[in-house]
Amino acid sequence: MYSPQIVVEALLNGLMLGAIYALIALGLTLIYGVLHIVNFAHGALLTVAMFMVWLVCARYGLDPYLAILVVAPLMFALGYGLQRFIIGPASHGKDNGILLVTLGLSIIIENALLAAFQSDTRTITTDYSFRVVELGPLLLSFPRVVGFGVTIATTILLWLVLHQTDIGKAIRAVAKEKLGASLVGISVPHVYAMTFAIGCACLAVAAGLLMPSFYVSPKTGAAFVLVAFTIVVLGGMGSIPGALIGGLLIGVVEAASSLFLGDSLGQIGIFLIFIVTLLVRPTGLFGARA
Amino acid sequence: MLEVRDLRAGYGGTEVLRGVSLDVNAGEVVAVLGSNGVGKTTLNKVLSGVVPATSGTIRFNGAALEHAAAPEIVTAGLIHVPEGRKIFPNLSVRENLELGAYCRPRRGRAAKVDQVYEIFPKLKQRARQYAGTLSGGEQQMLAIGRGLMGEPKLLILDEPSLGLSPLMVEEMFALIARLAASGLAIMLVEQNVVQSLELAGRAYIMENGFITLSGQASELKSNAELKRAYLGL
Numbered sequence: 068m069y070s071p072q073i074v075v076e077a078l079l080n081g082l083m084l085g086a087i088y089a090l091i092a093l094g095l096t097l098i099y100g101v102l103h104i105v106n107f108a109h110g111a112l113l114t115v116a117m118f119m120v121w122l123v124c125a126r127y128g129l130d131p132y133l134a135i136l137v138v139a140p141l142m143f144a145l146g147y148g149l150q151r152f153i154i155g156p157a158s159h160g161k162d163n164g165i166l167l168v169t170l171g172l173s174i175i176i177e178n179a180l181l182a183a184f185q186s187d188t189r190t191i192t193t194d195y196s197f198r199v200v201e202l203g204p205l206l207l208s209f210p211r212v213v214g215f216g217v218t219i220a221t222t223i224l225l226w227l228v229l230h231q232t233d234i235g236k237a238i239r240a241v242a243k244e245k246l247g248a249s250l251v252g253i254s255v256p257h258v259y260a261m262t263f264a265i266g267c268a269c270l271a272v273a274a275g276l277l278m279p280s281f282y283v284s285p286k287t288g289a290a291f292v293l294v295a296f297t298i299v300v301l302g303g304m305g306s307i308p309g310a311l312i313g314g315l316l317i318g319v320v321e322a323a324s325s326l327f328l329g330d331s332l333g334q335i336g337i338f339l340i341f342i343v344t345l346l347v348r349p350t351g352l353f354g355a356r357a
Numbered sequence: 358m359l360e361v362r363d364l365r366a367g368y369g370g371t372e373v374l375r376g377v378s379l380d381v382n383a384g385e386v387v388a389v390l391g392s393n394g395v396g397k398t399t400l401n402k403v404l405s406g407v408v409p410a411t412s413g414t415i416r417f418n419g420a421a422l423e424h425a426a427a428p429e430i431v432t433a434g435l436i437h438v439p440e441g442r443k444i445f446p447n448l449s450v451r452e453n454l455e456l457g458a459y460c461r462p463r464r465g466r467a468a469k470v471d472q473v474y475e476i477f478p479k480l481k482q483r484a485r486q487y488a489g490t491l492s493g494g495e496q497q498m499l500a501i502g503r504g505l506m507g508e509p510k511l512l513i514l515d516e517p518s519l520g521l522s523p524l525m526v527e528e529m530f531a532l533i534a535r536l537a538a539s540g541l542a543i544m545l546v547e548q549n550v551v552q553s554l555e556l557a558g559r560a561y562i563m564e565n566g567f568i569t570l571s572g573q574a575s576e577l578k579s580n581a582e583l584k585r586a587y588l589g590l
């Protein structure tokens with residue numbers, strides 16, 4: 068057996084990785100909650116954001132955390148444009164139309180990245196990539212501690228935007244009552260695009276947090292988004308607290324199962340928890356009951 | 358104030374409005390009456406820009422609105438309180454009211470909310486509650502209050518009495534009378550013919566996408582055809 072210290076350390080590091088999963092899931096669940104579609108391009112867009120961070124760092128020598136300040140506005144604009152001028156018009160207002168368009172988009176993006184960067188993996192090394200933070204007797208990975216803090220801050224910021232600003236209230240209104248929203252003069256296409264843009268900006272934050280300790284290749288995003296999909300369903304489709312708690316939970320479960328079952332089986336725990344939750348609570352942890 | 362000429366619209370291949378013309382003048386209460394399914398709600402949706410017109414014109418205070426999008430129409434002061442209320446159930450009562458003024462500057466919004474609370478003291482008591490938890494009558498008040506927040510020059514009310522208890526229906530008509538007395542132009546779309554004709558100055562009767570009858574409400578009240586069709590007399 069492992070010493071309690073190793074177990075606690077592993078679980079805390081898992082919890083903090085889970086925070087980054089949560090950030091990816093946050094955008095996905097927000098888009099689902101408002102547009103009522105599963106965004107199949109989310110993984111490819113995460114890859115785009117990671118490449119952007121990599122480019123900014125490799126070319127201009129910027130720190131990956133600072134790169135977030137550059138990449139987040141770019142991803143926001145990209146998300147807005149994609150939804151407003153491509154996904155929205157191409158789907159003709161039909162939900163399965165949007166679904167297919169986002170799926171097509173993910174294939175296009177992935178192949179464009181393959182053409183531009185080949186399938187090599189790219190990394191950024193910073194002098195803190197392997198640094199640890201001492202918390203009493205515990206040793207925690209510095210990038211994960213930062214990731215955890217930034218995720219919590221981003222979630223609070225998102226909550227404030229959704230509850231304190233006009234556009235945030237409009238987003239929540241459109242999520243549940245499109246006609247009513249139009250009749251007070253809210254432009255639904257604009258709100259859809261803003262929602263998509265916010266989801267993409269969350270991906271930029273996640274990308275900046277991941278790059279100091281992960282690599283990027285044109286397929287990287289897909290692996291993360293599979294976990295994010297699981298989190299969204301686990302937490303309750305469209306629920307922001309659900310995505311946060313679900314993400315943290317998945318991080319802990321993954322860490323526990325890799326510790327006890329070995330690295331290669333780490334993800335089995337995730338899907339076990341997933342299946343058990345859905346058997347007990349089909350709407351997810353925070354999902355509205357039908 | 359509102360001039361609608363030969364308006365046509367529909368869904369997919371089926372035409373629902375087949376050439377509707379009507380007017381609402383400043384300060385007037387105009388009733389648009391007709392049984393279920395004749396196209397009253399469709400007319401309101403075309404007027405507020407959520408269903409496109411296929412032909413015809415809509416002029417509102419001189420501006421051509423037949424191709425305008427909903428935000429432009431709301432900004433012009435043509436405000437539609439829809440059938441079935443369509444309030445935001447996941448937002449608080451106060452947030453619902455605030456969003457009513459989405460197209461207006463933020464300044465003065467709090468004062469306007471207070472004015473609505475004066476008209477509907479019930480809403481003030483429920484200010485922090487989710488709108489979805491309100492009773493049907495309260496939801497209707499909220500929908501009208503949200504409409505007032507948009508600073509209407511003309512308020513379209515689609516079936517405000519639908520689904521309310523008889524007592525609430527009385528209260529609702531009394532309220533509409535008070536709004537009208539304050540000088541607000543109102544287009545009242547109803548199936549409740551008797552009470553609407555009491556309140557309105559003029560009325561239009563709609564059947565299958567046409568206006569078949571129009572005139573002073575007092576004259577229509579004694580119209581034999583109308584009595585037969587709607588009042589069962």
Ligand SMILES: Nc1ncnc2c1ncn2[C@@H]1O[C@H](COP(=O)(O)OP(=O)(O)O)[C@@H](O)[C@H]1O
Nearest residue numbers: 368369373391392393394395396397398399400
């Ligand atoms: N969204 C829609 N799609 C297709 N047909 C519709 C839609 N809404 C209403 N209709 C049809 O249009 C006709 C008029 O409906 P409506 O305008 O709601 O009438 P009213 O408000 O007078 O009861 C009805 O036959 C109805 O079935």
Ligand SMILES: [Mg+2]
Nearest residue numbers: 397398440516
């Ligand atoms: Mg109707």
